[in-house]
Amino acid sequence: MESSEDRLCRITNRLRENSYKLTPQRLAIARVLAESRDHPDIETIYNRIKPGFPRISLATVYRNVMVIKSMGEVMEIGIPGSGGRYEGNRLDPHPHAVCERCKTIIDLEPDGMTGLLESVQRETGFEITTHRLDFFGLCEKCRKDKKA
Amino acid sequence: MESSEDRLCRITNRLRENSYKLTPQRLAIARVLAESRDHPDIETIYNRIKPGFPRISLATVYRNVMVIKSMGEVMEIGIPGSGGRYEGNRLDPHPHAVCERCKTIIDLEPDGMTGLLESVQRETGFEITTHRLDFFGLCEKCRKDKKA
DNA sequence: ATACCTGCAAAGTATTTGCACGAAA
DNA sequence: TTTCGTGCAAATACTTTGCAGGTAT
Numbered sequence: 324m325e326s327s328e329d330r331l332c333r334i335t336n337r338l339r340e341n342s343y344k345l346t347p348q349r350l351a352i353a354r355v356l357a358e359s360r361d362h363p364d365i366e367t368i369y370n371r372i373k374p375g376f377p378r379i380s381l382a383t384v385y386r387n388v389m390v391i392k393s394m395g396e397v398m399e400i401g402i403p404g405s406g407g408r409y410e411g412n413r414l415d416p417h418p419h420a421v422c423e424r425c426k427t428i429i430d431l432e433p434d435g436m437t438g439l440l441e442s443v444q445r446e447t448g449f450e451i452t453t454h455r456l457d458f459f460g461l462c463e464k465c466r467k468d469k470k471a
Numbered sequence: 472m473e474s475s476e477d478r479l480c481r482i483t484n485r486l487r488e489n490s491y492k493l494t495p496q497r498l499a500i501a502r503v504l505a506e507s508r509d510h511p512d513i514e515t516i517y518n519r520i521k522p523g524f525p526r527i528s529l530a531t532v533y534r535n536v537m538v539i540k541s542m543g544e545v546m547e548i549g550i551p552g553s554g555g556r557y558e559g560n561r562l563d564p565h566p567h568a569v570c571e572r573c574k575t576i577i578d579l580e581p582d583g584m585t586g587l588l589e590s591v592q593r594e595t596g597f598e599i600t601t602h603r604l605d606f607f608g609l610c611e612k613c614r615k616d617k618k619a
Numbered sequence: 620a621t622a623c624c625t626g627c628a629a630a631g632t633a634t635t636t637g638c639a640c641g642a643a644a
Numbered sequence: 645t646t647t648c649g650t651g652c653a654a655a656t657a658c659t660t661t662g663c664a665g666g667t668a669t
Binding site for chain 2: 407420443446449452457458
């Protein structure tokens, strides 16, 4: 996996390329995305930034995550019954295991998706840009907690 | 594929089993779900019912889709940047091709997912209840429209 | 008769937008 | 200096909830 620093560099380069100004808030948001090994939602990102920027607003976080997403440098993982979750440390589509109880998201390794992808393009006539493969269920911890 | 009538029967039976009253509005919502070959959102369901029930409220549609979903008789397809979409005519998880421009959703046939599923359970310790595999891109029509 | 449902309006969430001031280039 | 970005507050969109009257069983 690319290092957090590499990811951050890449994001800031893309911001420059696209003539976005490198404000401290924007950089802080990019850093949180690049460094996160979990899959934070907007509010979590906001809370991680607040210690360094006590006056930052939620709107700024929304705006900048959207900017970075529009450049394709962060992926949104939408899970039913909760706001968007974001993954900025890797950009290749890969499967997730989502716990429906505690909302934990675990990254899985991609598996022969390419063959599948080609056959979908052929069958549907779609030009496929990305995909998602997510498994839903209960993680080990929640299985135990439920019994107790 | 199960016929719409079979699907509707199954849903009404499950409603009875769970002691839900069979109100005309509830039945109308179940029928729309059972008959839809597309993937309507709440408002679309509402609009399809309105001709027969001009005074039905959006809240009733929300409530009943939720009831039917809680019995596992309709699947929710969440796509980023739009409200929930619902699929009531088939219950087996299967892949979709989603057009990011016009939001059309096309059903695909499931493909050797079971092997993949087992290895995920083994690797993560999750108890997997369902999954989703969705491909995003541009449908043929939107590809042409974009060029024009 | 009873418990559940409905429509309406109000309240919640989550997210976006208008604006005046401030900061990056 | 110019253009863009920020924080704030208001607006929007989507969904849920409280309630009084109505309906299925």
